[in-house]
Amino acid sequence: MLPSFRQRKLVRDLLESGKIGQDYLVAGWVDTIRIHGNIIFIIVRDRSSKMQIVVKKNVSEEAWKTAREISPEYVIAVKGKLVESKAALGGREIVATKVWIISESDALPIDIRDYTKTSLSKRLDWRFLDTRNPRNYLIFRVKAIMAEAARRWFIDNDFTEIFTSKIVGAATEGGAEVFSIIYFDKPAFLAQSPQLYKQMGVICGFEKVFEIGPVFRAEPHHTTRHLTEYTSVDFEMGYIDGYDDVMDVVESVVVSMIKEAIKKHKHEVEEYFPNALLDLPKSIPRITIREAYMLLKNANVSIEWGDDLSSESERKLGEIIEKEYGSPMVFVTEYPWQVRPFYTMRKEDEPFWTYSFDFLVRGLEVATGGQREHRYELLLKQVEEKGLNPRNFEWYLRMFRYGAPPHGGAGIGLERVVMQFLGVSNIREVRLLPRDPERLYP
Numbered sequence: 001m002l003p004s005f006r007q008r009k010l011v012r013d014l015l016e017s018g019k020i021g022q023d024y025l026v027a028g029w030v031d032t033i034r035i036h037g038n039i040i041f042i043i044v045r046d047r048s049s050k051m052q053i054v055v056k057k058n059v060s061e062e063a064w065k066t067a068r069e070i071s072p073e074y075v076i077a078v079k080g081k082l083v084e085s086k087a088a089l090g091g092r093e094i095v096a097t098k099v100w101i102i103s104e105s106d107a108l109p110i111d112i113r114d115y116t117k118t119s120l121s122k123r124l125d126w127r128f129l130d131t132r133n134p135r136n137y138l139i140f141r142v143k144a145i146m147a148e149a150a151r152r153w154f155i156d157n158d159f160t161e162i163f164t165s166k167i168v169g170a171a172t173e174g175g176a177e178v179f180s181i182i183y184f185d186k187p188a189f190l191a192q193s194p195q196l197y198k199q200m201g202v203i204c205g206f207e208k209v210f211e212i213g214p215v216f217r218a219e220p221h222h223t224t225r226h227l228t229e230y231t232s233v234d235f236e237m238g239y240i241d242g243y244d245d246v247m248d249v250v251e252s253v254v255v256s257m258i259k260e261a262i263k264k265h266k267h268e269v270e271e272y273f274p275n276a277l278l279d280l281p282k283s284i285p286r287i288t289i290r291e292a293y294m295l296l297k298n299a300n301v302s303i304e305w306g307d308d309l310s311s312e313s314e315r316k317l318g319e320i321i322e323k324e325y326g327s328p329m330v331f332v333t334e335y336p337w338q339v340r341p342f343y344t345m346r347k348e349d350e351p352f353w354t355y356s357f358d359f360l361v362r363g364l365e366v367a368t369g370g371q372r373e374h375r376y377e378l379l380l381k382q383v384e385e386k387g388l389n390p391r392n393f394e395w396y397l398r399m400f401r402y403g404a405p406p407h408g409g410a411g412i413g414l415e416r417v418v419m420q421f422l423g424v425s426n427i428r429e430v431r432l433l434p435r436d437p438e439r440l441y442p
Helices: 012-019 059-065 118-124 132-154 195-206 243-273 289-298 311-326 376-385 390-401 416-423
Strands: 023-036 039-045 052-058 075-084 092-103 180-183 186-190 208-216 229-238 286-288 329-333 358-359 364-371 407-414
Touching: 012 023, 012 092, 012 289, 023 052, 023 092, 039 059, 039 075, 039 376, 052 059, 052 286, 059 092, 059 329, 075 329, 132 208, 132 416, 186 243, 195 208, 195 390, 195 407, 208 286, 243 329, 243 358, 243 364, 243 407, 286 289, 289 311, 289 329, 311 329, 311 358, 311 364, 358 407, 358 416, 364 416, 376 390, 407 416
Parallel strands: 052 092, 286 329
Antiparallel strands: 023 039, 023 075, 039 052, 075 092, 180 186, 208 229, 229 407, 329 358, 358 364, 364 407
């Protein structure tokens, strides 16, 4: 008969505050097992930590016989006395009086103790096993903390959380990087971003809105920094004086995300991710893209005036900013109109440039945003200038005929922030079930 899991205690709680000499029930996966005659040592792993279990024949022959049948990754439950032990993990262990085998395990297809022995592609094929490795599990604990920190920041600063449709009738930002679907008998798309709906939220009268949700990009990239589905932390805010107000929010949100991850998981991050970004800059520089062009040119990086920054240009710019400003982060502002979406506000005196920005962390763009054009006639003109059909955006454009305040916002890539914070080299590692041009399962 199986034990009641209502009595179960997490390993972490026993290591931190369990009472020595008291009986406890723990349950988890078998990490390792060593049999030494009449004594068996089992390392049990649950979501919180690992603990050594000692099964002695002279304490419980029944438990000892059961333990002899156990193999790695079996799910077991153990009841026994908590004792101190200098040789055990955390200085404590359980001397078992009862052992239950809950579920058996086949031989493992990947090495989950040393993840470096298995290719990332194969690890992703066996993701449910891969994340049993404490290092890989930590990635998603950090990610969850960061999402929670972002949500808390927006709530504390009077933003309303919204939940927008991911099935749309027109490509959010134009272009061909959309997934087409059939919506009953009509053509439709998966949303590239909640951009148009965020602006609707402002014009609805909510004024300040945010959303944390999936976005889809049909980009045929095979890089370590692109996914076809990712989580975006989006916000939009009305009554702004300029796009500096938007950058202030991006800076506060991202810094809050990183600080909370450090607060909750600093020691574990230091153990598993030696390249993690644990020292935040005192200030984050803001430079125009024209200044970025000059810095790159001086570093012998070839880039055309008016072009977007390539991945390699961003990486090199990150190195330059780190060296010259002592900051692993930088805002690059005033991107050219030709590389920005139709809704971006252009500079009044220099329409070639825009009130927009990218936010780079360690040489990778993790956020994009800016001020939006809120004047109907100018917005309609910009839609046409981008070669888009105004009829496809009729529902969106008409909002601006009924009173739209100056507004702006940004989208922050959650996976990219996690990736750059931890110093992970491939973004697929920080997505539980990554999607790219080749991967659709599991």
